Amino acid sequence: xxxxxxxxxxxxxxxxxWALRECTIDIPDGHxxxxxxxxxxxxxxxxxxxGGQLQPTTGGLSVLGGRPAAGPAQLAKVGFVAQDTPVYxxxxxxxxxxxxxxxxxxxxxxxxRERIARxxxxxxxxxxxxxxxxxxxxxxxxxxxxxxELLILDEPVASxxxxxxxxxxxxxxxxxxxxxxxxxxSSHLVSDLERTCDYLIVLVDSRVRIAGEAERLxxxxxxxxxPRRDPGTLPADQHVVSARHxxxxxxxxxxxxxxxxxxxxxxxxxxLEDLVLAYMDDSTAAGPRPALEVRR
Amino acid sequence: xxxxxxxxxxxxxxxxxxxLVALAAVLAPTGSRLAADYAAxxxxxxxxxxxxxxYDRFFDAYRMPFLAGxxxxxxxxxxxxxxxxxxxxxxxxxxxxxLLVWNQGITRRRWLAVKLALTGLVAAAAAGVSGxxxxxxxxxxxxxxxxxxxxxxxxxxxxxxxxxxxxxxxxFVLGVSIGMLVKRTLPAMALTLLVFTAVQVAMPLLxxxxxxxxxxxxxxxxxxxxxxxxxxxxxxxxxxxxQAIPGHTGAWVLSSELIDGSGRTLAASGDEAVVHGVSxxxxxCGTQQARQGPGACLAELSRLGYRQRAAYQPLDRFWALxxxxxxxxxxxxxxxxxxxxRWVRRRLS
Numbered sequence: 001x002x003x004x005x006x007x008x009x010x011x012x013x014x015x016x017x018w019a020l021r022e023c024t025i026d027i028p029d030g031h032x033x034x035x036x037x038x039x040x041x042x043x044x045x046x047x048x049x050x051g052g053q054l055q056p057t058t059g060g061l062s063v064l065g066g067r068p069a070a071g072p073a074q075l076a077k078v079g080f081v082a083q084d085t086p087v088y089x090x091x092x093x094x095x096x097x098x099x100x101x102x103x104x105x106x107x108x109x110x111x112x113r114e115r116i117a118r119x120x121x122x123x124x125x126x127x128x129x130x131x132x133x134x135x136x137x138x139x140x141x142x143x144x145x146x147x148x149e150l151l152i153l154d155e156p157v158a159s160x161x162x163x164x165x166x167x168x169x170x171x172x173x174x175x176x177x178x179x180x181x182x183x184x185x186s187s188h189l190v191s192d193l194e195r196t197c198d199y200l201i202v203l204v205d206s207r208v209r210i211a212g213e214a215e216r217l218x219x220x221x222x223x224x225x226x227p228r229r230d231p232g233t234l235p236a237d238q239h240v241v242s243a244r245h246x247x248x249x250x251x252x253x254x255x256x257x258x259x260x261x262x263x264x265x266x267x268x269x270x271x272l273e274d275l276v277l278a279y280m281d282d283s284t285a286a287g288p289r290p291a292l293e294v295r296r
Numbered sequence: 297x298x299x300x301x302x303x304x305x306x307x308x309x310x311x312x313x314x315x316l317v318a319l320a321a322v323l324a325p326t327g328s329r330l331a332a333d334y335a336a337x338x339x340x341x342x343x344x345x346x347x348x349x350x351y352d353r354f355f356d357a358y359r360m361p362f363l364a365g366x367x368x369x370x371x372x373x374x375x376x377x378x379x380x381x382x383x384x385x386x387x388x389x390x391x392x393x394x395l396l397v398w399n400q401g402i403t404r405r406r407w408l409a410v411k412l413a414l415t416g417l418v419a420a421a422a423a424g425v426s427g428x429x430x431x432x433x434x435x436x437x438x439x440x441x442x443x444x445x446x447x448x449x450x451x452x453x454x455x456x457x458x459x460x461x462x463x464x465x466x467x468f469v470l471g472v473s474i475g476m477l478v479k480r481t482l483p484a485m486a487l488t489l490l491v492f493t494a495v496q497v498a499m500p501l502l503x504x505x506x507x508x509x510x511x512x513x514x515x516x517x518x519x520x521x522x523x524x525x526x527x528x529x530x531x532x533x534x535x536x537x538x539q540a541i542p543g544h545t546g547a548w549v550l551s552s553e554l555i556d557g558s559g560r561t562l563a564a565s566g567d568e569a570v571v572h573g574v575s576x577x578x579x580x581c582g583t584q585q586a587r588q589g590p591g592a593c594l595a596e597l598s599r600l601g602y603r604q605r606a607a608y609q610p611l612d613r614f615w616a617l618x619x620x621x622x623x624x625x626x627x628x629x630x631x632x633x634x635x636x637x638r639w640v641r642r643r644l645s
Contacts, residue, residue: 051399055642072401080399086392088304095303102299103400139396146401 002065004029004150004182005050009059012045018206019045023059025201025211027184029149032176034197034214035186036276042206043186044083047154050184051080064149076106079148083155085139089128093121096138097145104146112145119171133164137171144175151176153185157192169196190273200272202279209279210255214272221275224252224265235262242278253278297402297410305415308380312422319368319426327433330358334436345519345589351440362437362445365430369455370496372426373463376419377492381471382484384411385644389479394644404640412472412633420465427460443540448548448609448617450500457618462625467492469632476639495628499621507620510550510607516598518542521552521606523566525581525593533574533581535597537565537604546611557601573600 003026010023020042027033035043048054049061052069066074087096093116101107116123119137121130127138136156143151153172157165173196176183187193193200201211210217221241228250231240238254245251253270254260260267270278302309337354341347355362388394398404431438438447438456445452453459471488478484515521517535520543524536539549552565563569574581580592609617 053395053398069398069403072403072406075399075403076401078399080395082392082395082399084392086396088393088396089391091303099300099303099397100400103297103397103402105401142396 002029003027003062004031004033005061005063005184007049007059007061010046010049010056010061011058012042012049012054013057020049020203020206021058023208025208027182027199027201027211029064029182030180031182031199031213032173032197033182033184033199033201034190034193035184035201035203036190036193037186037188037203038280039188041203043188043203044154045206046203047080047152047184047186051078051152053080072105076104076146077149079143079146079151081136081139081143081151081153081156084159085132085136085156087127087130087135087138087142090126092124092126093130093138094123096127096142097123100142100145106147108145108147111147112141115141115144115171131164132159133161133168136160136164136168140168140172140175144179147179148181150182150184153183155186155188157187165192172196190276194272200276202276204280217275218270218272220257221253221255221270221278222260223268223270223274224250224254224260225268226250226262226265229264242281297407298414300397301410301414305380305418309418312418316422316425320429323365323429323433326361330433331436334440348519352442354440355437355442355445358437362434362441365434366452366455369423369427369430369460370451373419373423373460373467374489374492374496376423376464377467377471377488378485380415380419381468382475382488383481384415384472385475385640386479386481386484389644390481404644405637408637408640412469412636416465416468419468420461423464424458424461427455427457431456438546441546443538443549446548446611447546447614448611450504450548453504453548453614453617454496454500457615458622459618459625462622462629463496465629466495466625466632469629469636473632473636473639476636476643479644499624503624504617504621505548505550505609507617508609508613510609512605512607513541514555514603514605515541515543517594517602517604519590519594521604522590522594525590525597527576528568528570532570533572533576534568535571535602536568537563539565541604541606541608544608544610548609550607550609552604552606555603555605561605562602571597571600571602 005025005027007023007025011021012019023046035046037043045054049056050063050068052074061068063074064077066077068078069075091099097109097112097116100112101109119134121134121138127135130138140153140156143153157168160168169192172183172185185193185197198214199212200214200217202209226249228245228248231243231252234240234252234254237258238256241253241255243250243252253274334354337350338347341350388397397407438452441447441452447453447456454463467488470492471484474488474491475484478487520540521538522535523538525533527533535554537552537554539552541547541549541552554562554569556562574597576582580596
């Protein structure tokens, strides 16, 4: 299976701040990849690097076997829907489709028109007067109708209400199945990705914490609950992702390829959201997190 | 890409062509009347002093439109840089649409090439047409203009011939490249205006006089180059020169000074110089002579060895200098274009 995105030691620095560092991943094709992490974790940076909008500071990456944005052929293979789904406010919906037709060799005009009609968008309407959801749909249509092999979407649903969010993701899924494309999609909300993604990358604090197929991740992560125990006493093959302790009880999220045999533990399955939150929760690594304050 | 560029640019282009049409509507009828007036006036006056008076009257009558026309041609390129050049990139960056358009099937460089070529051509053409139109319109005025407004004088020279075209191309690309550096529209516009104005001031002051070595020559004193001949309170006679030189209307005089018979410099133009050996009680410079005009007295001064020494760029170098300076702007434009193509890939990622 060939890889859709392959990065080795990839890093991007803005001034003295690293937005992304030591990122080494290899995503096989044919997946809907969810890139999840808190705000400012480096999701946009990674996606812009993949789209060729940014140049890496260190390391390198290849997308569908080529250098991002290296030339028209590479640009044609990758669709990119940027954060906040920018469109030209002064251009009408129809003019956006014309823009796509003029600037892309493989433009699927029939599909674009059909999608716009199905969404109920008025072709004569100026894009600046569309609602957030309609604008996102227009941007998605532009991304799909160029018939890319890989579609990258950066927080496409962040500014949408729950209904528009669901419609957008549904439309995306239908198109993914119909055109057999790979998708990389970022969000800071796991719930957006849970239903759509079958591959997950968790990015926290400008580093990739874990990447893999969602099913595999769920199969290898467990929540252990039992009497209080020191993490040092756990078997060596159980990698502690997060730990919480009360006076008597310990709760661990561990990653392991082997079955959990210790009868003292109550083992429970994790949801994708639990898993992501466990990786985002840095309390094990960085000590107790500051207490939340309530201000009046 | 051409379609998109045109679609984004057509509002500005239509407005500009409307302005050009308005300019033509004003210039065409007034220009032909102006030319007719000039020809009639010139035919009616006797060569010499009478025609000098006609020149003065004629120029005074058209001073306002002359200045307005010159100003329009000078300002147009700056506006092009400000409103077409600077926002070309920053507008996309601020709206985020660069992420949309640079992810279609064409490279950034191709995008920039079409944008620069199409918008730049319209900018240069608009400035060029308005420059040539105003040059044609003010032809008679340029031939009769007093010192300071002559065709070769810095401000007027910049607003004539093909130079406005060079200005516009340069201002446009300057705006684009500053936009890439600053990445925000308003600061980019302000900086473009600042840099363009600085270049437009520095060029005539520092570069233009040296494009060709100026001609240095001495001239007899005459009505054109003598501002004043007088007697000071302490009884000494003085001469004050102007910037003009006789027989070279329209020349750009870089320096003008009074020298005596031995070639010593007495004073620059505008300053009083004491001249010796001139009698104001009798002879050609006497008070009785004053009624017959200053001609004889100036001849007497020349006989005593007083001359005007001037360094100047003669009028017949007009087109040579125009081409040279436009060439310099073309080189600057090419250099900035090169930088823009570099930056669109490097700086904006």
